Structures are given as C-alpha cells and as structure tokens.
Amino acid sequence: MSILIEKTGVLDTFQDLGRFGSRKEGINPNGAMDKTALRLINILLGNSETEAALEMHFPASEIKFEKQTLFAIGGADFTAKLNKSPIDNWQIHLAKKNDLLKFKNKHFGNRCYLAIDGGYKLDEWLGSSSTNLNAEIGGLEGRKLKKGDRIDFNNTQRSNNSIPKIKIARSIIPKYSNFPTVRIVKGSEYNDLTALSEQNFLSQSFKVSANSNRMGYRLEGTELHLLEKKELISSAVDFGTIQLLPDGQLIILMADHQTTGGYPKIANVIEKDLPLVAQLGAGDGIGFHLVSIEEAENLKLKFEKDLSFLKIGLKLS
Amino acid sequence: MESKKNYKIYSVGENAITIDFGNFISPELNEFVTNLADLIENNKFEGFIECLTAYSSLTVFYDSYQVRKSEEKLLTAFETVKSHIENQIEKITDTKSTEKRIIEIPVSFDEKFALDLDFVAKTNKLEKKEVLKIFLSKTYRVFMLGFLPGFAYMGELDERIATPRKKTPRTKIPKGSVGIAGKQTGIYPLESPGGWQIVGKTDIELFTPNDNSPTYLNAGDLIKFKKVK
Structure with a gap:
C-alpha cells in the first residue's frame, strides 16, 4: 500500500494547491510551484484537484511501487522510465508491484510531479498537505524525502486497474519554454x-x-x-x-x-x-x-472554463 | 477618522487587492486596518480567500474566477472587490479601540543569548543596562505577523535604542531570540537566518503548529518584556 524511496532526490516534497487562511499569522501558502501540472495530472487520474502530489527536482528520487497502482507524471520532463521502458508525461500509467520508477536526464523543465490514483496518505496541517520546510510540518513530517521513506496510499483507489486510454489535449498543457x-x-x-x-x-x-x-x-x-x-x-x-x-x-x-x-x-x-x-x-x-x-x-476565466470542459470530457470517456 | 478617506488602492496580481492608508507606522492606523479586516471577514463575498493586515495596509486575497462567476455584471473582479471593501470602510464610523490583552514575555538578557547587546549599546552610546532599562520600560504593540510563522513585528522602540539591521545577516539565529531592527522589535519563533540585532532570548513557544491557534501572538496584542535571571 505504498511507495518506497530507493534513492534520495535533491529536493522532493509533497505539495498540493496551497495552505490558505493563515497568512495573517505569517504562515505562507507553500503549495506546488507548477499548479497547472499538478491539477492536470490529478484530473487525469480522476482525483480531486486539491490532492497532493510529489514535487521532484533533478536529480529526482528513485521510487519503488510496493503495490499495483495507476499513476501519472507531468510538468518537467526528466525522461522517466518505469523499469526499462520510457514513459510519457500527461498520461495514465500502471505500475505493478515492485516496479521501479527512475528519472534519467533533465530533458526539459525543473519540477516534475508524480500523482497516484486516490492520492497519498500525508500529514495535513491547516487544511493542506503541502510541505512547509521552515516550520517542518505538512506532507511527510514537514521535510524532503530521503532513502527508506515509505509513503502509504489513501484507501480510495479504484479497484479496476486497467489503464484508461485518455490523454490531455495539447492545447491545455502550458506552453513551456526555457525563454518564455x-x-x-x-x-x-x-x-x-x-x-x-x-x-x-x-x-x-x-x-x-x-x-x-x-x-x-x-x-x-x-x-x-x-x-x-x-x-x-x-x-x-x-x-x-x-x-x-x-x-x-x-x-x-x-x-x-x-x-x-x-x-x-x-x-x-x-x-x-x-x-x-x-x-x-x-x-x-x-x-x-x-x-x-x-x-x-479574462485569461484566468477562460482557463478555468477549459479545465471544467476537460473534466467533463474525461468523465464521459 | 481623516486617514480613512486618504488611501491608495492597487492590485497584487489578479487575485489580491491592497488598500494602503499611508507609508508610516501608527497604532491608530494599524487599529483601523485590523478593524476593517474583521469587518471584511464577517462580510465575506463569493470567492473571498483571506485578509492580511500589515502596518497600515490591508490586503484581501480572492479567487477572481469565483468572483466573476458569481457576478453577472460586466465589472472586473478587481472592481467588485474594491467596491466591497469601500462599502465596509463607510461602515466604520470611528476607530473603536477594543480592549487589548497585555502579554508578558520573560526574556533572558544573559551574555550567551544577547549576541548584539554590546553593539546596540555602543551604536547608541549607552551602557548595556541603560539599553535594557529603556527596552523594558515600554509596552509594545504587535503591528503585524510576517517573515516566519508567528513572527511578530512590534513597536515602536524608543529612539534612543533604535539600531539598524546587521549589514550581513546571520545564517542561524536561535529560536526564541529577541531582536531589534530600526524602531521595531521582534522574536524569532523558529531557528532561522536573519539580520536583526539580537539582545535576548525567551523560552515562550511562539509557534505551536498543532494547537488550534498556532501563533502565540496576534496583530493588535500588547507586549511587555520582563527580565528573567
């Protein structure tokens, strides 16, 4: 019922859409750097958009799946490989028990997100599972992951683990560039x-x-x-x-x-x-x-409407 | 209150608006923005996220998508929230000073904690014990929280002991350290890098993340430091 960190990444933390309502106490929202990537892979998996995912920097952790699960990655492209096979961003993949997820090269971008079907079981604080490194709270014990960490899944996984054949439309994925x-x-x-x-x-x-x-x-x-x-x-x-x-x-x-x-x-x-x-x-x-x-x-309004259509579309497929 | 008609209002991105009553530190203005924040929190609008009060400004965070969605008007979310805030300002007839609790904070000024007490004394051409006497004689107001969870910006210090920040910040300031920066004083709730002149240390836990109220001090509180052995 978990993933196991086999090799420590440089800075891998759990992040969701942020912790709101406590700024007046000096508590900042934290949350994912690339919230669109996080939202898209959660939507793809049928998760709540507010579900936390693992935010990885390069070199990223090596991750062993200790139970079969559907997962998705998005954001940066760190040339992910599940065992020996290359896998793409913005798609649903199936990991079997003892499969190993590795990230070989930094092909593009700086933050890659790993979400799993149903989400991870994490420490919640003030309504969010985002890691606050300063206050050492939220996510996994308020810290970055290290070798030997085991993170459980929520008990809300789909029973049917066949891979839904769905993809996210190119048009809604951010137009990433190294000179935007x-x-x-x-x-x-x-x-x-x-x-x-x-x-x-x-x-x-x-x-x-x-x-x-x-x-x-x-x-x-x-x-x-x-x-x-x-x-x-x-x-x-x-x-x-x-x-x-x-x-x-x-x-x-x-x-x-x-x-x-x-x-x-x-x-x-x-x-x-x-x-x-x-x-x-x-x-x-x-x-x-x-x-x-x-x-x-207006741009935000249009983007939120596009996301709603994406959600409806995925539910219908 | 005169100043309530005298403000600057601007956006902080498309999801926040700041109403700024002046670029100076005053207990009255701070009281006013704190009251205004309470009013807005008690009269929430669709899309409201949170308020943050600073010395003399109030920022309202919102989700502009939610604001626009709920308003079938042609107004921008910015205009909608702006007029909501301005309506609340009209409701404040005068700045009512609510009863404030006075919180006593025990501080040790032992040499091993008071890393910069010498510097503060020399800068102001005073004896160390004169610095402490002046420092302990006043009741301070918590103007705002910021920088770190539970870090209270308090003031104002007596001009005679005001000291600028360190030119090069320390990489590690111990938790509980009491510092001076200009005419402000503050306490580090966590170990952190920082540039304030450290004059003492308290054992009070200022940040208790698992409590219902995670911060020991809040904007508007009055603080009195007390010397411990």
Whole structure:
C-alpha cells in the first residue's frame, strides 16, 4: 500500500494547491510551484484537484511501487522510465508491484510531479498537505524525502486497474519554454519606474540566476531604477510578485515566498503564466509582457472554463 | 477618522487587492486596518480567500474566477472587490479601540543569548543596562505577523535604542531570540537566518503548529518584556 524511496532526490516534497487562511499569522501558502501540472495530472487520474502530489527536482528520487497502482507524471520532463521502458508525461500509467520508477536526464523543465490514483496518505496541517520546510510540518513530517521513506496510499483507489486510454489535449498543457515571455500586471510601484527602466523592463530579457529556489528567483539583467528611492514599510506580497531590489535587480517571488515584503513591487506575473516561470532554472531567460487586470482576469476565466470542459470530457470517456 | 478617506488602492496580481492608508507606522492606523479586516471577514463575498493586515495596509486575497462567476455584471473582479471593501470602510464610523490583552514575555538578557547587546549599546552610546532599562520600560504593540510563522513585528522602540539591521545577516539565529531592527522589535519563533540585532532570548513557544491557534501572538496584542535571571 505504498511507495518506497530507493534513492534520495535533491529536493522532493509533497505539495498540493496551497495552505490558505493563515497568512495573517505569517504562515505562507507553500503549495506546488507548477499548479497547472499538478491539477492536470490529478484530473487525469480522476482525483480531486486539491490532492497532493510529489514535487521532484533533478536529480529526482528513485521510487519503488510496493503495490499495483495507476499513476501519472507531468510538468518537467526528466525522461522517466518505469523499469526499462520510457514513459510519457500527461498520461495514465500502471505500475505493478515492485516496479521501479527512475528519472534519467533533465530533458526539459525543473519540477516534475508524480500523482497516484486516490492520492497519498500525508500529514495535513491547516487544511493542506503541502510541505512547509521552515516550520517542518505538512506532507511527510514537514521535510524532503530521503532513502527508506515509505509513503502509504489513501484507501480510495479504484479497484479496476486497467489503464484508461485518455490523454490531455495539447492545447491545455502550458506552453513551456526555457525563454518564455510571461504576462504581467502592474504592481504598486510600477508607475514609479523611470521611463527608460519601464522600457527596459518590458523589452529586455533577464536571466534566472543560480540563486533561485522555491522561495524566489533572482534575475540578472539591465539595472532598473525608480524615479526616486523609496523606503517602504512591509505589506503583503504574493506568488508571482516581482520586486525591485536595492541593487536594481529583480526578484520573482515563488511558492515558498514570505507573506510580506518591503521592496518596491513592480509587477505580478499572471496566474496562468506562473507554471512557465515555475519550470525555469538557473541560466534560463525570461521576458515580460504587460496586460491589464481585465485581460489577466479574462485569461484566468477562460482557463478555468477549459479545465471544467476537460473534466467533463474525461468523465464521459 | 481623516486617514480613512486618504488611501491608495492597487492590485497584487489578479487575485489580491491592497488598500494602503499611508507609508508610516501608527497604532491608530494599524487599529483601523485590523478593524476593517474583521469587518471584511464577517462580510465575506463569493470567492473571498483571506485578509492580511500589515502596518497600515490591508490586503484581501480572492479567487477572481469565483468572483466573476458569481457576478453577472460586466465589472472586473478587481472592481467588485474594491467596491466591497469601500462599502465596509463607510461602515466604520470611528476607530473603536477594543480592549487589548497585555502579554508578558520573560526574556533572558544573559551574555550567551544577547549576541548584539554590546553593539546596540555602543551604536547608541549607552551602557548595556541603560539599553535594557529603556527596552523594558515600554509596552509594545504587535503591528503585524510576517517573515516566519508567528513572527511578530512590534513597536515602536524608543529612539534612543533604535539600531539598524546587521549589514550581513546571520545564517542561524536561535529560536526564541529577541531582536531589534530600526524602531521595531521582534522574536524569532523558529531557528532561522536573519539580520536583526539580537539582545535576548525567551523560552515562550511562539509557534505551536498543532494547537488550534498556532501563533502565540496576534496583530493588535500588547507586549511587555520582563527580565528573567
């Protein structure tokens, strides 16, 4: 009734869609970096979208299935192999007892998700199973997985383990790239940028520095400046908030961001494009395209409707 | 209250809105935003997720899809939530100061915990015991929680002992450490990297994840530090 970690990965944690309602206590939401990947593979398996999956970085864990189960992987492509056979992302696969899942190379992206039929039995805290590494709680004992860890399945697996022949339409999978242009909306200090800095921000490309992790990505590029230096007192920030640091460089806050921050907030990456950012790693590039709040909302509205259609479609098949 | 008409309102992405009453620290403004957050939490709208109060601003998080879906109007979710917040502001006639509990926090200022007490004293040209006397003489307000689970930003410190953050943050600050940053004071609920000037340590558990209320301190609380041997 479980998976067994045969070899330790560099940073593999359980994450769901996040922990909400406790930001005022300094407790940040955590959750998957690439929420779209997580949602899609859960939907594919017929799980609740809020079910937690294993978020893996490369080199990833080697995982032994100790019981037959249906599973799906999505997000980054780490050239997964079940025993000797290559397996694709965004599809349902069947693992038999004692099958071994390995990830050979980092072909594309930086975060790969492994969901199983019915979900894992995890530590829930404040309504979420996401791992909070700071507070050492949630997921599996609030920590990253290591060799010898055994994670049980929920008792809600389908009895019939034949592989449903369904696939996710290409059009709904994020258009991942190692040099995406992501859409942003203005932040509170956007209008304080100098004209030249605004132009550079929207036309230049920026490089993701090695100093990037689940908390945030430091970018390297043309220095940006405000019309006048601003001393701000702390206020709320969110996943996707782009702040301007005192040295003129940018940081994009990611899933493990702190709840509040005092640096100028230049912009926010729109929710639909966060998965594109989530799959970036050191050395990748990024550019920004400004949209209005209305456009950002419309894009989200359309995406959520597409997901509802996908769910209905999968149920019918 | 005058300041309630004087605010800046902006989006933090398409799922959050911040209403900012001024870029300064004041107990009255903080009381006002805390009251406003209570009102909004008691008058939830479809799609509401949570409120976060900071020193003088309030951020409301929502799911813009849920807000739009429930509104058959042509308004954006941003406009809908904005007018909801503005309606709540109108309801606040004056800032009622609710009765506050005063929480006493025992702190040891022993040399082995007070890593930067010397520095704070030298920076302010005071004796160490003068620093402590000034530090212990005031009641502090918890303005907000942030940075770490249960980390309370408290103020304001007497100008005579205000000290800037360390230029290079420490990689490890022990749990329970009491620090100073500018005119703020705070306690590290967990071991963490950090740049505050450490002047003491408390044994109080500030973050108890498995309790119903996981944080010992909350915004609006009043704090008095007490010296222990």
